[in-house]
Amino acid sequence: MIKVGIVGGTGYTGVELLRLLANHPQAKVEVITSRSEEGVSVADMYPNLRGHHDLRFTVPDVETLSGCDVVFFATPHGVAMNMAAELVGKGVRVIDLGADFRIKDLELWSQWYAMEHTQPEMAELAVYGLPEVNREQIKDAQLIACPGCYPTATQLAFLPLLENTLIDHRRLIADCKSGVSGAGRGAKVGMLLCEASESMMAYGVHGHRHLPEIKQGLALAAERPVHLTFVPHLTPMIRGIHSTCYGVLKDPVDHDLQAMFEERYADEPFVDVMPAGSHPQTRSVKGANMCRISVHRPQGDDTVVVLSVIDNLVKGAAGQAVQNMNIMFGFEETAGLNIVGLMP
Numbered sequence: 001m002i003k004v005g006i007v008g009g010t011g012y013t014g015v016e017l018l019r020l021l022a023n024h025p026q027a028k029v030e031v032i033t034s035r036s037e038e039g040v041s042v043a044d045m046y047p048n049l050r051g052h053h054d055l056r057f058t059v060p061d062v063e064t065l066s067g068c069d070v071v072f073f074a075t076p077h078g079v080a081m082n083m084a085a086e087l088v089g090k091g092v093r094v095i096d097l098g099a100d101f102r103i104k105d106l107e108l109w110s111q112w113y114a115m116e117h118t119q120p121e122m123a124e125l126a127v128y129g130l131p132e133v134n135r136e137q138i139k140d141a142q143l144i145a146c147p148g149c150y151p152t153a154t155q156l157a158f159l160p161l162l163e164n165t166l167i168d169h170r171r172l173i174a175d176c177k178s179g180v181s182g183a184g185r186g187a188k189v190g191m192l193l194c195e196a197s198e199s200m201m202a203y204g205v206h207g208h209r210h211l212p213e214i215k216q217g218l219a220l221a222a223e224r225p226v227h228l229t230f231v232p233h234l235t236p237m238i239r240g241i242h243s244t245c246y247g248v249l250k251d252p253v254d255h256d257l258q259a260m261f262e263e264r265y266a267d268e269p270f271v272d273v274m275p276a277g278s279h280p281q282t283r284s285v286k287g288a289n290m291c292r293i294s295v296h297r298p299q300g301d302d303t304v305v306v307l308s309v310i311d312n313l314v315k316g317a318a319g320q321a322v323q324n325m326n327i328m329f330g331f332e333e334t335a336g337l338n339i340v341g342l343m344p
């Protein structure tokens with residue numbers, strides 16, 4: 001049984017880690033931190049965890065956390081950056097759910113995150129934790145940068161098309177919708193029920209911090225820089241990302257896109273390529289570590305449309321983080337993650 005620490009245990013991804021790890025056969029949460037809830041019992045704050053975790057929040061402290069085998073950071077960007085080096089130096093493996101180590105070009109990172117990156121060596125060491133691309137490097141990684149939620153859904157949609165150089169890398173569009181929990185537990189007034197329900201809006205049209213992350217991943221798949229228009233939207237649901245991705249075929253002959261997607265993800269436990277003509281629903285992945293994808297070529301035209309859905313808190317955050325932990329420690333990749341989505 002490995003010992004797990006979680007920094008940022010009161011937030012949405014922190015509590016989701018607790019939910020998933022409650023059923024993990026080889027991992028036990030030993031340390032959970034919160035600066036604002038020090039001393040409070042986890043089960044008192046989150047009654048869904050009663051009977052599953054006998055833990056109290058403590059303040060984050062490297063000394064205490066260094067008794068763990070692995071530490072998850074479920075914290076805003078800038079937090080993991082300041083503690084990861086010390087922990088890794090003490091032999092603790094670190095999985096950051098935030099964005100501190102996702103982008104390799106640190107000048108670009110600083111532009112988008114409006115702060116200086118203080119740990120270039122750690123950024124260099126970090127492995128981008130998208131198992132469908134980096135499984136081999138994840139096995140030996142000391143530090144994992146878990147992908148963002150929009151980047152997970154969008155990269156998984158575009159990868160087969162770009163890896164096979166089927167679409168024009170200069171004309172990619174990702175039209176994405178997120179549930180409100182994507183903004184975290186400390187969300188501002190725009191996320192209140194009265195503000196966010198019965199309405200939908202785009203945001204970040206001129207630039208969202210996930211744009212450089214998605215472009216970095218797609219450029220590696222295409223083996224050249226890509227041009228992407230990425231427009232996120234806020235939708236009145238609690239969980240879920242729906243990413244509608246458009247690519248233009250270079251050569252509009254008859255391609256068996258369905259077979260290509262099925263083959264690309266045949267061995268992936270957490271990507272489900274749906275039958276031709278399907279329209280995946282976000283609720284089919286609610287609570288599950290799953291990305292459901294369908295590929296379309298409307299009217300036989302030269303535009304390919306890929307629909308990709310995930311739960312932002314699971315395959316988009318905590319589930320993917322546990323999947324990474326499983327790969328790092330040589331556990332079954334599906335351990336603790338065999339969860340069927342909630343319907344309705």
Ligand SMILES: NC(=O)C1=CN([C@@H]2O[C@H](COP(=O)(O)OP(=O)(O)OC[C@H]3O[C@@H](n4cnc5c(N)ncnc54)[C@H](OP(=O)(O)O)[C@@H]3O)[C@@H](O)[C@H]2O)C=CC1
Nearest residue numbers: 008009010011012013034035036074075098182184185317
């Ligand atoms: N919500 C989502 O769908 C997704 C989120 N992520 C990323 O995961 C991370 C966590 O997100 P989420 O759970 O939504 O965030 P929340 O705002 O819900 O929670 C943040 C947590 O971090 C703790 N925290 C805040 N500041 C610090 C600090 N300086 N030092 C230590 N702990 C701190 C908070 O507790 P306290 O203040 O009491 O210490 C709280 O427990 C973020 O980087 C987010 O961008 C990634 C993918 C999806």
Ligand SMILES: CC(=O)N[C@@H](CCC(=O)OP(=O)(O)O)C(=O)O
Nearest residue numbers: 098099148149178179180182183
């Ligand atoms: C709805 C909403 O506000 N979503 C968040 C992104 C989700 C997220 O948590 O960002 P990371 O994956 O980078 O951590 C946003 O647009 O900023």
